[in-house]
Amino acid sequence: MSFDTIVFESADGIATIRLNRPDSLNSFTAGMHAELRAAMDIVESDASVRCLVITGTGRGFCAGQDLNERDPAATQKMDLGESLDNNYNPLIRRFKNLPMPVVAAVNGVAAGAGASLALASDLVLAARSARFIQAFCKIGLIPDAGGTWALPRLVGHARAMGLALLGDTVTAEQAEKYGMIWRCVDDEALAGETAALSRHLAAAPTHGLGLIKKAINASLGNDLDTQLDLERDLQRKAGFSEDFDEGVAAFQQKRAAVFKGR
Numbered sequence: 001m002s003f004d005t006i007v008f009e010s011a012d013g014i015a016t017i018r019l020n021r022p023d024s025l026n027s028f029t030a031g032m033h034a035e036l037r038a039a040m041d042i043v044e045s046d047a048s049v050r051c052l053v054i055t056g057t058g059r060g061f062c063a064g065q066d067l068n069e070r071d072p073a074a075t076q077k078m079d080l081g082e083s084l085d086n087n088y089n090p091l092i093r094r095f096k097n098l099p100m101p102v103v104a105a106v107n108g109v110a111a112g113a114g115a116s117l118a119l120a121s122d123l124v125l126a127a128r129s130a131r132f133i134q135a136f137c138k139i140g141l142i143p144d145a146g147g148t149w150a151l152p153r154l155v156g157h158a159r160a161m162g163l164a165l166l167g168d169t170v171t172a173e174q175a176e177k178y179g180m181i182w183r184c185v186d187d188e189a190l191a192g193e194t195a196a197l198s199r200h201l202a203a204a205p206t207h208g209l210g211l212i213k214k215a216i217n218a219s220l221g222n223d224l225d226t227q228l229d230l231e232r233d234l235q236r237k238a239g240f241s242e243d244f245d246e247g248v249a250a251f252q253q254k255r256a257a258v259f260k261g262r
């Protein structure tokens with residue numbers, strides 16, 4: 001399927017969505033949201049996909065909402081709650097609920113909802129020259145697309161509040177130190193590191209990884225008893241998977257496991 005605002009590729013168990021509006025730092029338009037919905041439909045319905053990578057073209061990852069789609073002089077004000085309901089929130093939910101790892105390869109600046117999209121991914125690799133900016137406060141908005149959920153969980157209350165209220169630039173190195181992202185890598189290493197990580201994940205026991213994702217995402221909202229019950233329920237499912245049988249058999253036979261992802 002060909003798209004105008006994104007590039008979608010799928011091979012060897014890895015689906016890649018590359019935001020592709022480099023002249024405006026891959027900012028989101030209504031058209032891009034529609035294409036992202038279509039790409040996510042493919043990812044969710046193709047059983048051969050075992051890892052999703054999101055990245056950007058050019059010098060930006062994503063600069064959030066395309067502000068040229070907003071008209072400050074409009075007499076009929078746009079309802080931004082509707083924009084979140086229709087576009088941003090479903091996308092973030094789909095990333096979170098996807099039963100496989102989502103890797104963000106942050107190749108450049110991630111601002112506004114672009115930063116939120118990166119932080120909604122399961123593992124974030126960022127090029128050393130990339131930066132994260134909670135740009136919302138500079139235009140009278142609040143961090144959205146899951147930003148107010150992710151930030152305090154990743155960096156703690158004090159830093160989340162500072163970043164959200166001030167909109168300071170966080171370099172990729174700082175982001176790694178803060179625990180906001182998985183790793184910062186040299187710019188020229190980003191593509192290779194992303195390929196190696198996504199290949200590793202696509203060959204792993206995907207069903208189990210999907211359950212791990214569910215458990216970790218639920219944990220900060222649960223008390224210990226609830227989380228223990230959830231672990232029991234998810235482990236029950238994991239224990240019935242073909243990949244668990246393969247993992248144990250490979251261990252016993254002292255050979256590399258070949259997981260099918262189910």
Ligand code: T3D
Binds near residue numbers: 023067109111136
């Ligand atoms: O509205 C709703 O639906 C609610 C949801 C909102 C979600 C949000 O994301 S709100 C936040 C929106 N994003 C921003 O406020 C960020 C705006 N951009 C910037 O602050 C800066 O561009 C950056 C800090 C991201 C990067 O700065 P810099 O100096 O590296 O690049 P630049 O020169 O500012 O940008 C390069 C080009 O991209 C430039 O176009 P030009 O002049 O070369 O033709 C710039 O206008 C364009 N661009 C960057 N961000 C956006 C954009 N065009 C449209 N919308 C953008 N968000």
